Amino acid sequence: MTVKVRFFARFRELLGTDILAEPESGTVFASLVKDIAKKNREGYDAIFDGNGNFREFVILMLNGKRLEASDAVTLTVTDGDEIAVFPPVAGG
Amino acid sequence: MKNRGIMIAIQHEDVDIGRLINDAKRAGTGAVVVFDGVVRDDDIREMELEAYEEVARRELEKIAEDATRLHDLFHVDIVHRIGRLSVGENILIIVVSAGHRPEAYAGSRYIIEEIKKGVPVWKKELRREGDRWVPGEHPHGSGKSK
DSSP: OOEEEEEOHHHHHHHOSSEEEOOOTTOBHHHHHHHHHTTSHHHHHHHBOTTSOBOTTOEEEETTEEEOHHHHTTOBOOTTOEEEEEOOOOOO | OOOOEEEEEEESSOOOHHHHHHHHOOTTOOEEEEEEEEOOOSSOSEEEEEEOHHHHHHHHHHHHHHHHHHHTEEEEEEEEEOEEEETTOEEEEEEEEESSHHHHHHHHHHHHHHHHHHOOEEEEEEOTTOOEEOOOSSOOOSOOOO
16 A cells, blocks of 8 residues: 655655655554654654654644544554644744 | 635735735725735845645635634635745735724734644744744644553
8 A cells, every 4th residue: 555654844854755655554653654754863853752752742644634643653544645744833 | 795705825926915905805894904924034044934735725724714704704815925935025914804993803813823823834944054944833743652
């Protein structure tokens, strides 16, 4: 299956964006993000704390809707999903 | 019944604010309020704006609809610019019309405060001594993992 992973702002600079991942069936949201983030240490550290948990300020979205970090560690992704991971917004 | 309207745009180009004001006027309009957020001269060269466009557009539409309902607005325009902007350029233009000034002011204020809370747009200041992402005013995230 294919899942699109989008990073924005500083996370995009560190990790890229519009990444087409091909996770195995049953892959959890948080694990997928972690695997991708591991390609860049600074990017990983920007998103995850020392225990491997999402940092509190990180915002997660699944198919355009916000997702709690507590759900991201159990929710499995499905084919065609779009994941977004980004820092606090600063528009206006 | 007034012909209520909402126009949302996320775009690189600037807009003609005078035209937006004229277009916002409906039968019964007594007040038009314009909010124009501009790139401030904080010793920066330029500002780079980025958006999660599909989500930002949908959230701006929701904010405009809520503002219209809560503050009895006749018309709402929200134009958020992205890309690279120079000092003094428009970043965000909000034009609202209503029957009276209290509704127009309140509706405009509601819209800008809601945008600041959560619409996925980011700003990067391009500075001589190094670039800097602007921290959000509402730095709450998705919370801790279990």
